[in-house]
Amino acid sequence: MKVLLPLLAVIILVLLAYLGIETANLHLLFGVIIPYLAIFIFIVGVLWRIVRWAQSPVPFRIPTTCGQQKSLPWIKSACFENPATGIGAIGRMVLEILLFRSLFRNTQTQLKQGPYFLHLEEKLLWLAALIFHWSFFIVVIRHCRLFIEPVPSCISLICRLDGFMEIGSPVVFLSGVGLLAGISFLLLRRILSPKVYYISLPIADYFPLLLIIAIAISGILMRYFVKVDVVSLKAYTLGLLRFQPVIPADVNVIFYIHLFLVCILLIYFPFSKLVHMGGIFLSPTRNLANNNRMKRHINPWNYPVKVHTYEEYEEHYRERMKQVGIPVEKD
Amino acid sequence: MAKEPKPQEIISQINYKPPQKSWMNLPVERKEGMFCYGAKEKSLQTVDFPNPRTWSVLDEDWKLPHNWQEIVLEGMAERLKKYRSFKIFMDICVRCGACADKCHYFLGTGDPKNMPVLRAELLRSVYRGNFKNIGKVLGKLAGGRKLTLDVLKEWWYYFYQCSECRRCSVFCPYGIDTAEITMIARELLNLLGLNIEWIAGPAANCYMKGNHLGLEPHTIKNSIDFLLDEIEEKTGVRVSPTFNRKGAEILFVTPSGDLFADPGTYTCMGYLILFHELGLDYTWSTYASEGGNFGFFTSMELAKRLNTKIYAEAKRLGVKWIIGGECGHMWRVINQYMDTWNGPADFLEVPISPITGTKFENAKSTKMIHISEFTADLIKHGKLNLNPKRNDHLKVTFHDSCNVARGMGMFEEPRYIIKNVCPHFYEMPEDTIREKTFCCGSGSGLNASENMELRLRGGLPRAMAVKYVQEQYGVNMLACICAIDRAALPPLMNYWVPGVDVTGVTELVANALVMKGEKERTTNLRGEELPNIAK
Numbered sequence: 112m113k114v115l116l117p118l119l120a121v122i123i124l125v126l127l128a129y130l131g132i133e134t135a136n137l138h139l140l141f142g143v144i145i146p147y148l149a150i151f152i153f154i155v156g157v158l159w160r161i162v163r164w165a166q167s168p169v170p171f172r173i174p175t176t177c178g179q180q181k182s183l184p185w186i187k188s189a190c191f192e193n194p195a196t197g198i199g200a201i202g203r204m205v206l207e208i209l210l211f212r213s214l215f216r217n218t219q220t221q222l223k224q225g226p227y228f229l230h231l232e233e234k235l236l237w238l239a240a241l242i243f244h245w246s247f248f249i250v251v252i253r254h255c256r257l258f259i260e261p262v263p264s265c266i267s268l269i270c271r272l273d274g275f276m277e278i279g280s281p282v283v284f285l286s287g288v289g290l291l292a293g294i295s296f297l298l299l300r301r302i303l304s305p306k307v308y309y310i311s312l313p314i315a316d317y318f319p320l321l322l323i324i325a326i327a328i329s330g331i332l333m334r335y336f337v338k339v340d341v342v343s344l345k346a347y348t349l350g351l352l353r354f355q356p357v358i359p360a361d362v363n364v365i366f367y368i369h370l371f372l373v374c375i376l377l378i379y380f381p382f383s384k385l386v387h388m389g390g391i392f393l394s395p396t397r398n399l400a401n402n403n404r405m406k407r408h409i410n411p412w413n414y415p416v417k418v419h420t421y422e423e424y425e426e427h428y429r430e431r432m433k434q435v436g437i438p439v440e441k442d
Numbered sequence: 443m444a445k446e447p448k449p450q451e452i453i454s455q456i457n458y459k460p461p462q463k464s465w466m467n468l469p470v471e472r473k474e475g476m477f478c479y480g481a482k483e484k485s486l487q488t489v490d491f492p493n494p495r496t497w498s499v500l501d502e503d504w505k506l507p508h509n510w511q512e513i514v515l516e517g518m519a520e521r522l523k524k525y526r527s528f529k530i531f532m533d534i535c536v537r538c539g540a541c542a543d544k545c546h547y548f549l550g551t552g553d554p555k556n557m558p559v560l561r562a563e564l565l566r567s568v569y570r571g572n573f574k575n576i577g578k579v580l581g582k583l584a585g586g587r588k589l590t591l592d593v594l595k596e597w598w599y600y601f602y603q604c605s606e607c608r609r610c611s612v613f614c615p616y617g618i619d620t621a622e623i624t625m626i627a628r629e630l631l632n633l634l635g636l637n638i639e640w641i642a643g644p645a646a647n648c649y650m651k652g653n654h655l656g657l658e659p660h661t662i663k664n665s666i667d668f669l670l671d672e673i674e675e676k677t678g679v680r681v682s683p684t685f686n687r688k689g690a691e692i693l694f695v696t697p698s699g700d701l702f703a704d705p706g707t708y709t710c711m712g713y714l715i716l717f718h719e720l721g722l723d724y725t726w727s728t729y730a731s732e733g734g735n736f737g738f739f740t741s742m743e744l745a746k747r748l749n750t751k752i753y754a755e756a757k758r759l760g761v762k763w764i765i766g767g768e769c770g771h772m773w774r775v776i777n778q779y780m781d782t783w784n785g786p787a788d789f790l791e792v793p794i795s796p797i798t799g800t801k802f803e804n805a806k807s808t809k810m811i812h813i814s815e816f817t818a819d820l821i822k823h824g825k826l827n828l829n830p831k832r833n834d835h836l837k838v839t840f841h842d843s844c845n846v847a848r849g850m851g852m853f854e855e856p857r858y859i860i861k862n863v864c865p866h867f868y869e870m871p872e873d874t875i876r877e878k879t880f881c882c883g884s885g886s887g888l889n890a891s892e893n894m895e896l897r898l899r900g901g902l903p904r905a906m907a908v909k910y911v912q913e914q915y916g917v918n919m920l921a922c923i924c925a926i927d928r929a930a931l932p933p934l935m936n937y938w939v940p941g942v943d944v945t946g947v948t949e950l951v952a953n954a955l956v957m958k959g960e961k962e963r964t965t966n967l968r969g970e971e972l973p974n975i976a977k
Binding site (some may be wrong): 116162163164166167168169170171172173175176177178179180181182185186187190192193195207211213214215216217218219222226228230237240251304305306307308309310311312314315316326369382384386387390391393394398399402406407408409410412413416417418419420421424428431432435436437438439 | 453456458459460465490522523524525526527528529530531534535536537538539540542543544548553556557562563576578583584585608611612613614615616617618619622648650651652658659660663664685686687688712728729743747751754755758776777778780781782783785786800802803804805806808810815818819822824847848849850852853854855858868871873874876877903906907909910933969
C-alpha cells in the first residue's frame with residue numbers, strides 16, 4: 112500500500128507528459144516553461160535550504176568521536192575518525208561524502224539462542240548506496256556534454272571510461288547500469304526488509320526512488336532503443352542555456368517524458384529528504400574537529416544563568432562546615 | 443514497583459519483527475518497570491522549572507498548563523533557531539535504517555519506537571505536521587502528525603527510554619545523533635514540567651548541595667573519613683586529604699556516586715591512595731562536589747547552571763588546574779560544553795603534571811584533565827611502584843563508557859593503565875567496544891529502581907558481550923571509568939552474568955600500587971584475600 116500510491120503518482124506523471132505532447136501538443140510547456148521553472152525552483156530552493164540551515168548557529172562542538180582522541184604524545188590518535196584539526200575534519204568529511212565511511216561500519220545484529228548477539232558485517236547497503244550515488248553523479252556529469260560546446264575533454268574522457276567495456280552500439284554506459292541496479296536494490300530493500308519497510312514513509316521514501324527509476328528507464332530507452340537524435344537535442348539544450356529556446360523537431364515523446372520527470376525531481380528536491388545531499392556538509396557531529404579542550408568555542412547565544420553561589424552555600428552550611436574543620440570564608 | 447521478570451522471560455519476549463499496524467497509529471502502552479516516576483513538585487521548584495505539581499505517570503491527567511501545545515511548539519521553533527544540529531537532523535534523515543538495530547534498548551525490547559530512526563520520527567512527525575507546508579497539507583501521508591496529548595505522552599515514554607549514548611550516530615551516514623534529538627525533546631518536555639524524579643531530584647540536589655546525592659559538606663567529610671579508615675586498615679597508611687583548601691595546586695572533582703556506594707567507594711579510595719602516594723598538592727571541594735551533571739538530562743541551561751560551580755570553585759580556591767575523576771557524561775560535558783558555557787578559564791594554567799612535567803596540551807583551554815590521562819602518563823614515566831601480581835586473581839575486561847567513547851574519544855589511556863596493573867586483560871568482541879560500545883542501559887538519568895526491567899533489557903547487549911568473555915577466558919571483573927556504570931553494571935551483571943564484578947580503573951591501580959610505608963598487604967581494598975604474591 113505504501114508503495115502503490117507513489118507508484119501511481121509516477122505513472123500519472125509519465126502519462127501527463129505523454130498526453131501533453133502526443134494529444135495536446137504542449138511542446139512549449141513541457142520543453143521550455145517547465146524546465147525553466149524547475150531549474151529556477153531547484154536553485155532557489157536548495158540555496159534557501161542551505162541558508163536556512165546556516166542561519167542556525169552551531170552553539171556547541173559535538174563531533175561524534177569514533178577513534179582515539181589526541182592526548183598524550185605517545186598515544187596514537189585517530190586523525191580522521193576523531194580529528195583534532197580542521198584538516199582532519201575535512202578529511203573526515205571527504206571520507207564521509209566520497210566513500211560513505213560511517214555506513215561502511217554498518218553491522219546487522221541478531222539475537223540467537225544461548226542467548227547471545229551476533230553482530231554481522233553488513234556491507235550491502237553501503238555498496239548499493241555507493242554504486243547508486245556515484246553512478247548518478249557520473250550520469251549527471253555525462254549529461255553535461257549536451258550543455259557545453261565544445262565538449263570539454265574531461266567530460267569526453269569520463270564518457271569513454273564509462274563505456275570502456277564497449278558492449279553494444281551505442282556503447283553501454285556502466286553508470287546507467289549502476290544507477291538502475293543500485294536504486295533497484297534500495298527499493299527492494301525498502302519493500303522486503305520488514306524493519307526498513309516499517310520505518311518508511313509512503314511519499315517521502317518511495318516516491319523519489321520510483322521517480323529516479325522512471326528517469327533512468329526513460330533515459331536508457333532513449334539511448335538504446337528509441338534512439339533519439341542527439342544533434343537536435345543538443346541544439347535544444349544549448350538554446351535553453353542561451354535563453355533562445357528552440358523546440359527540437361521530431362523528437363520522440365520518450366524524451367519529453369524523461370525531461371518532465373527530471374523537472375519534477377528538481378522541483379521536489381529542495382522540499383524533500385533529498386536535501387541530505389547538501390545537509391551532510393553541515394552535519395555538526397561530522398564536520399567539527401574534536402579540539403574542544405584545546406580551543407575555546409563560542410556559543411553566540413550564551414547568556415548568563417542563575418547560579419547557586421558559594422556564598423549562598425556557605426551561608427547555609429557554615430556551622431556544620433566549621434564543626435568538621437572545613438575552612439570557611441566568614442567566621 | 444513492577445515485578446522483575448526472569449531472564450528467560452525477557453529473552454523469549456524479544457521479537458524484532460515489526461507489528462502490522464503503522465507506528466503512527468500505534469498508541470503508546472506504558473508498561474510498569476519500563477519507566478521512571480514523574481518529577482516531584484519540590485525538585486522542579488528548586489531549580490525554577492515550570493509547572494511544578496504532584497502528578498503520576500499512569501494518571502490520565504498530567505496536569506498540564508492549558509496552552510501546553512503552544513508552549514511546546516514555540517519551544518520547538520526557538521530551538522530550531524538555536525541549533526543547526528536540530529534543524530538538519532529534522533530535515534535530512536533518509537530512513538535508511540542503518541541505525542535501527544544499533545540501539546541497546548531496541549535490541550533488548552524489540553519495540554520499534556526504540557529504533558533511533560523512529561524515536562527521532564516521533565519528534566520529526568510533529569515538526570513536519572506543524573512547521574512544514576507539505577506535512578500540514580498532506581498529514582500522515584507525508585509523515586506529519588499533530589501534537590496531541592497521546593503524542594506528548596509517547597514522547598515522554600520514549601525520550602526517557604533513550605540513554606543518549608550516541609551509538610546510532612556512529613553508524614548514521616549523516617551523523618544524525620539521537621542524543622541531540624533526545625536532549626532537545628527532553629528540553630521541550632521540561633517546559634511542561636514533564637521530567638522524571640530520578641533526574642529532577644538529583645539535579646535539584648546538585649544545585650543546592652553541590653552533588654546529586656545531596657551530601658552536605660560535613661557528610662562528604664564523614665564519608666571520606668570512613669574511607670580513610672578503610673584504607674588505613676588495608677594498607678597501614680593514613681591518608682589525609684583536604685577540603686575546600688585555598689592555594690592548593692589542583693582541584694579534584696569526581697562524581698559523588700564514588701563517595702557513597704560500592705563499588706564506587708573503592709574507586710574513591712583509589713583516588714585517595716594514588717594522590718597521597720604522589721604527594722599531590724590537591725584539594726576536594728564540597729561546593730563543587732559533583733562531576734556528573736544531571737542538568738545535562740533536562741536542559742542546556744540547567745546543565746550550565748550546575749557546571750558553573752567547577753570553574754567558580756577553582757577560581758575561589760586559587761588552584762592552578764583541575765583533575766576530573768572517572769565519570770561518563772561528566773566528561774562529555776567537560777569535553778564538549780564546559781568551556782563554551784563557563785569559560786574562558788583564563789585564571790587557570792595549562793595543566794602540567796607536577797610528577798612527570800608533562801604538559802597536557804590537549805587541555806590547553808579547559809585546564810581540566812581526566813584522571814586516566816594523568817595516571818597513564820605517570821605509568822609511562824615509571825613514577826608508580828606497581829605490583830600487578832596483586833591483581834593476578836582478576837581476569838579483567840574493559841567497558842568503554844558511552845560518553846567518554848563517543849563524546850571524547852578516550853580509548854587507549856584506560857587500557858594502557860589496566861594492562862600495566864593487571865596481568866590478565868581480555869577485550870570483549872570488537873563490535874561491542876570502543877566507539878561501538880554498548881550502554882550499561884541506565885545512562886542519562888535512567889538508573890532508578892522502578893524501571894529495572896528497562897535497565898535489564900537495555901543492558902542486555904552489554905551483558906552478552908561480557909558473558910562471551912566470561913565463557914571464553916573466565917573473565918570475572920568488568921572495569922569501567924564511569925560512576926553510573928559502577929552503579930548500574932553490578933545489578934546487570936548479577937542478573938545476566940553472575941560471577942562478574944565491577945570496578946573502576948583507579949581501584950585496580952590502587953590495589954597494585956606499592957605504597958611507601960605500607961604494611962604487608964593481605965587483602966585488596968574490598969577486603970578480599972590477595973592471592974599468594976611475590977613482591
